[in-house]
Amino acid sequence: MKPKQLRIGTTFYDIRYSKKVICEEGELLGDIDLNSLIRIDSSVPHSKQLHTLFHEVTHGISEEMYLNLNEQKTTLIANAYYNFIIDNPDYIKEILKSFENK
Numbered sequence: 001m002k003p004k005q006l007r008i009g010t011t012f013y014d015i016r017y018s019k020k021v022i023c024e025e026g027e028l029l030g031d032i033d034l035n036s037l038i039r040i041d042s043s044v045p046h047s048k049q050l051h052t053l054f055h056e057v058t059h060g061i062s063e064e065m066y067l068n069l070n071e072q073k074t075t076l077i078a079n080a081y082y083n084f085i086i087d088n089p090d091y092i093k094e095i096l097k098s099f100e101n102k
C-alpha cells in the first residue's frame, strides 16, 4: 500500500501520486514542497515510487533537522538507508515489533 500521508518530525506531508511531476527544472520522478506536500510520479513501477518517496522524505528530514543536505548527499544517504532496510528486513521488523502495544 502506498502511503497517503507521512509525518516527518513536526510536519505532516500529504503524498500525491500523479502521472507526471513537472517543476521548473522539467519532469521529475518526485518532488517535495517543504510546506507539506510530496508529489510522486505514478507512471513508474511501484518499487520505484517507494524509492522516490524515500528520497523525498530524506529531503524532508534534512529540512526538519537543519542538515542542509545538497542533492548529491540526499541521494547517497537515501539510497544507503533504503538499501539497508531492504538488506535487513528482520532487524526492521524487530524495531517495529518493539513499538507494538505501546
Ligand SMILES: [Zn+2]
Pocket: 055, 059, 071, 074
Ligand atoms: Zn532530490
